[in-house]
Every structure is written in C-alpha cells, then in structure tokens.
Amino acid sequence: MLGIWAKLASSLASFMFVWAMLSQFIPYELRSFIEKRLTHFYSQFHPYIEVTIPEHSGDHLKRSEAYTAVQSYLSSISSKSAKRFLGEIGRDGKSVVLSMDKHERVEDEFRGVKVWWICGKTATSSSDKPGPELMFYKITFHQKNRDLITEEYLKYVVKQGKAIKINNRQRRLYTNVGRYSTYGSMWSGIPLEHPATFDTLAMESDKKKEIMDDLRKFSNSKDFYKRIGKAWKRGYLLYGPPGTGKSTMIAAMANYLQYDIFDLELTAVKDNTELRRLLIETTSKSIIVIEDIDCSLQLTGQRKKSKEISEYNELGSEGDGKKGADKAAKAAERGSSNVTLSGLLNSIDGIWSSCGKERIIVFTTNLVEELDPALIRRGRMDKHIQMSHCSFQGFKVLAKNYLLVEENDNEDYQGLFDVINKLLSQVKITPADVAEILMPKSCEDTADKCLQKLIR
Numbered sequence: 001m002l003g004i005w006a007k008l009a010s011s012l013a014s015f016m017f018v019w020a021m022l023s024q025f026i027p028y029e030l031r032s033f034i035e036k037r038l039t040h041f042y043s044q045f046h047p048y049i050e051v052t053i054p055e056h057s058g059d060h061l062k063r064s065e066a067y068t069a070v071q072s073y074l075s076s077i078s079s080k081s082a083k084r085f086l087g088e089i090g091r092d093g094k095s096v097v098l099s100m101d102k103h104e105r106v107e108d109e110f111r112g113v114k115v116w117w118i119c120g121k122t123a124t125s126s127s128d129k130p131g132p133e134l135m136f137y138k139i140t141f142h143q144k145n146r147d148l149i150t151e152e153y154l155k156y157v158v159k160q161g162k163a164i165k166i167n168n169r170q171r172r173l174y175t176n177v178g179r180y181s182t183y184g185s186m187w188s189g190i191p192l193e194h195p196a197t198f199d200t201l202a203m204e205s206d207k208k209k210e211i212m213d214d215l216r217k218f219s220n221s222k223d224f225y226k227r228i229g230k231a232w233k234r235g236y237l238l239y240g241p242p243g244t245g246k247s248t249m250i251a252a253m254a255n256y257l258q259y260d261i262f263d264l265e266l267t268a269v270k271d272n273t274e275l276r277r278l279l280i281e282t283t284s285k286s287i288i289v290i291e292d293i294d295c296s297l298q299l300t301g302q303r304k305k306s307k308e309i310s311e312y313n314e315l316g317s318e319g320d321g322k323k324g325a326d327k328a329a330k331a332a333e334r335g336s337s338n339v340t341l342s343g344l345l346n347s348i349d350g351i352w353s354s355c356g357k358e359r360i361i362v363f364t365t366n367l368v369e370e371l372d373p374a375l376i377r378r379g380r381m382d383k384h385i386q387m388s389h390c391s392f393q394g395f396k397v398l399a400k401n402y403l404l405v406e407e408n409d410n411e412d413y414q415g416l417f418d419v420i421n422k423l424l425s426q427v428k429i430t431p432a433d434v435a436e437i438l439m440p441k442s443c444e445d446t447a448d449k450c451l452q453k454l455i456r
C-alpha cells in the first residue's frame with residue numbers, strides 16, 4: 001500500500017517539476033487557463049478545502065485588513081513551527097520581526113482540528129501582459145470542518161492578528177503644527193515613548209483601579225455602543241492644581257490601552273473649519289488631548305482673559321513658576337485663534353457621531369469651576385477625575401519609583417514613613433514637588449537622606 005502512495009507521490013512530484021519547467025515557455029493566458037482547469041480537476045477528488053486570503057481586496061491599493069491580520073497572527077505562531085523565516089528589523093529599529101517565508105507551510109490547531117497555512121506569490125494579469133506579483137495566504141483544511149473553520153477559526157485569527165498588530169505597533173504622539181506637512185496632514189507625529197504607567201502613577205489604588213476598569217470596559221465595548229446607537233467615544237475631564245499628574249495620567253492611559261495621542265493645541269488652530277479637519281484626521285484607537293482647556297478657548301471675552309492672566313501669574317509666583325508664566329502667555333495669546341466654544345462642541349459631537357472608530361478625548365484644567373458647563377456636561381465629558389495633592393498612598397508609589405524603598409523594608413524607613421504619613425495629612429504638597437525632593441541629585445543622596453529632606 002505504502003509503495004503505491006510513494007509511486008503516486010513521486011509521479012506527482014515529477015509532473016510538478018516538468019510543469020514548472022515547461023510553463024515558462026507557455027503564454028501567460030494559456031498557462032493560467034491550464035492551471036485553473038488542473039486545480040478544478042484536482043479539487044473533485046480532494047477532500048480538503050482551500051481558502052485564499054489575497055494581499056489586496058478588490059481594487060484597493062491598500063493591503064487588506066484580513067491579510068495584515070493573518071500575517072501578524074501567522075508571524076506569532078510560525079515561530080513555533082516554520083523552518084524558514086524572513087527576518088526584518090522592526091519599526092523601533094531594534095527588534096527583529098519574523099514572518100513566514102514564501103511557500104513555507106505552517107500548521108495550526110483549533111479545537112483539535114488541524115489546518116495548514118502557506119504563504120505564496122501570484123502574478124496578476126492586466127488586459128495584455130502579466131501585472132505585478134501579489135502575496136497571498138492560503139489555508140487548507142478538511143471539508144468536514146468547513147463550518148468551524150470558516151465561521152469561527154478565521155474570525156479568531158483576524159481578531160488575534162489585529163490585537164498582535166496593535167501591541168507590536170509603535171505608538172505615536174501627534175501635535176498640530178499649524179501648517180500642512182509634506183503628506184498633506186496638519187498633524188506631525190513622533191514615536192510615543194513616555195514611560196508612565198498606572199503602576200508609577202502616584203494616586204490611591206482604588207481610584208486607579210476604577211479608571212483602569214473604565215478604560216478597559218470602554219475599549220471592549222464596540223458592540224455595546226453599536227447596539228445603543230451611540231458613537232464609540234468617551235470623554236475624560238482631568239482637573240486639579242498644577243503638578244498633580246494630569247499629563248502623566250494621559251501618558252499612563254495611552255500606555256495602558258496602547259493608543260496614540262493627538263495633542264491638540266487649540267491656540268494654533270485658525271478657526272472652526274480647521275479644527276474640524278484636524279479632528280477628522282485623527283485615527284482610531286487614539287486619545288485626543290486638549291490641555292489647559294480653560295486657557296485655550298475664548299469663553300467669555302476679554303474681561304475673563306485678563307482675570308486668568310493675573311491668576312496664572314499668581315500661580316507662577318507660588319510654585320512652578322515656568323508653568324504659571326506659560327499659562328499666562330497662553331491665555332494672553334488665545335485671542336489669535338478664532339475657534340469658538342460652539343465650534344469646538346459641534347466639531348467634537350459631529351466627528352464622533354459620524355465615524356465608528358474608538359476615541360477618547362481628554363480635557364485638562366486647573367480651574368474647573370471656570371469652564372462653561374456645556375463643555376464638561378456628562379455625555380461629553382463622561383468621567384470627571386480630580387487630581388489632588390499627594391496622599392500617603394501616592395507618596396509610597398513615588399518612594400518606590402525614585403528611591404526603590406518600601407515602608408516595611410526596615411525599621412528606619414518605617415519610622416520615616418510614619419512621620420511623612422502624618423505630615424501629608426496636614427500639608428498640601430503636589431506629587432510633582434514630592435517627586436522633585438525625592439529625586440537623588442548626587443551619589444551622597446541616599447534614600448534615607450531624601451526622605452529626611454522631604455520631612456524638612
């Protein structure tokens with residue numbers, strides 16, 4: 001029996017070899033006609049089904065989403081079973097990204113059912129001559145598993161592949177530059193490499209957990225938003241004194257969800273039309289940030305503006321002088337932008353209701369009570385988060401970040417931590433100030449000394 005199969009296999013191999021040699025001399029149209037007929041003939045007796053996922057679907061020049069998702073999925077599983085790889089340097093310039101080599105076969109298993117993937121190239125045809133070669137992935141499986149594979153496995157592959165792609169992609173921080181770039185965009189992007197995470201954020205742990213749960217729930221709620229007929233968006237208002245970690249929180253949010261950040265500088269936006277265009281250009285899975293919204297908009301005219309300038313100048317003289325002065329300058333400058341409150345509200349509501357992509361918008365402010373209620377009403381800014389002065393829990397996070405010490409590491413620290421705990425309940429100090437004091441400035445600055453300095 002084995003002998004018959006061996007003979008069959010060897011004749012098939014010889015046939016394939018001869019065909020490969022001969023086919024080079026056969027005109028393209030005739031060759032593809034014969035190949036189609038042979039494939040049809042072969043499929044009559046073959047109990048396996050093949051599904052091809054081409055690089056491009058239809059006339060689109062962009063790679064199809066299914067193709068790139070399959071590619072990411074297969075790169076992740078092929079490291080286990082493929083024998084040959086194509087290696088490429090990743091976008092970060094350091095990591096090596098492996099993908100399947102041409103004609104490499106990769107086996108996968110789904111609920112006990114085996115499938116085989118192959119990566120190949122095919123020549124496209126235009127009316128008179130062969131077109132460029134295009135890549136494809138082909139999956140082969142037994143026909144008895146048709147429903148499982150086409151209805152469940154392929155969806156699973158695309159979902160997994162998209163998640164892998166998002167995790168691997170280099171996230172970016174975009175700012176609006178006030179003019180068009182060479183690509184015709186008003187946004188200019190750089191890699192987002194802010195290291196802040198919720199672990200390093202000084203804040204009470206239950207408050208952190210509540211925000212993380214809210215973010216996760218939002219990003220997993222595509223179907224929910226579709227069902228209730230609302231745009232897939234969520235607004236956060238972060239308010240509190242300067243130096244309490246509002247910008248740090250935004251970076252932690254982006255790192256947690258693997259989103260890009262679009263930092264919108266409203267004072268650089270000419271008018272409402274330009275604002276609308278900027279918002280339309282933002283991509284899915286992004287956080288649109290308007291920092292210091294109170295300084296960015298012409299809310300109630302000149303009188304208010306001059307009041308703000310003096311308030312920020314006072315803020316500047318209290319502590320973080322540069323920031324206070326910056327904000328005063330911003331408040332003075334904003335008269336040059338013609339963006340109006342109603343323009344902002346219409347742009348935000350308009351863009352979000354018309355596209356099905358997930359977006360978070362964050363406003364930050366030091367003066368929440370000054371904001372127009374329409375701007376921050378629930379439904380627009382769904383979650384209001386107060387960033388407050390440093391609590392004992394927040395201090396413990398900073399001590400761990402900056403000095404690598406914890407309360408019960410030894411008795412000395414325990415004593416110092418107790419004093420700090422008591423002091424923090426009486427003194428208002430921002431996490432930024434605590435961080436600055438805890439930061440060792442020389443080799444002599446031991447953890448003990450930095451903690452003593454904070455107490456003083």
Ligand SMILES: Nc1ncnc2c1ncn2[C@@H]1O[C@H](COP(=O)(O)OP(=O)(O)OP(=O)(O)O)[C@@H](O)[C@H]1O
Nearest residue numbers: 200201202242243244245246247248323431432435
């Ligand atoms: N809650 C925090 N957790 C960890 N680090 C913090 C926190 N708050 C402030 N810091 C530190 O202080 C610096 C300034 O903080 P950040 O810019 O996030 O404050 P902010 O509230 O956005 O200030 P502003 O309102 O002036 O923009 C940060 O670089 C960070 O090192």
